[in-house]
Amino acid sequence: MQTHSFFRRMAAMLAVLHVLMIVQIPLANAAMVGTGEVLAEQQQQVDRQQLLSMLDEQGVQEKLLSMGVDRSQVEGRINSLTSAELAQFNQQLSQAPAGASGVVGIIVLFLVIFIITDLLCATNIFNFVKCINR
Numbered sequence: 001m002q003t004h005s006f007f008r009r010m011a012a013m014l015a016v017l018h019v020l021m022i023v024q025i026p027l028a029n030a031a032m033v034g035t036g037e038v039l040a041e042q043q044q045q046v047d048r049q050q051l052l053s054m055l056d057e058q059g060v061q062e063k064l065l066s067m068g069v070d071r072s073q074v075e076g077r078i079n080s081l082t083s084a085e086l087a088q089f090n091q092q093l094s095q096a097p098a099g100a101s102g103v104v105g106i107i108v109l110f111l112v113i114f115i116i117t118d119l120l121c122a123t124n125i126f127n128f129v130k131c132i133n134r
Helices: 002-023 035-054 058-068 069-078 083-095 100-119
Strands: none
Touching: 035 069, 035 083, 058 100, 069 083, 069 100, 083 100
């Protein structure tokens, strides 16, 4: 009789253990990925790489150093741009004139973005910009 109750308890414990294990299994969701979504993601990666490659130019590096902005801060901000911000930024870059004035335009555009993010409390690069949320 005691062996029978022991097996019942063991079976109940195993059943509870199995139920707990099943609850922890995540459900898989499958969906079709549209061509537009894939192309948009690829374009975003290309745009980001273009901006990061501009940081390798000597003129841009010198201008950033003269303004006291670290390259890692710029890279971090570029990597945190949303797809809409990235598209707008690259559109402005494509309209900017080429050459030395284009490099200055890029720097000014970076500074404007940094000032806006400082105002929104997303970054703290410039001490003279006060956060509007405080």
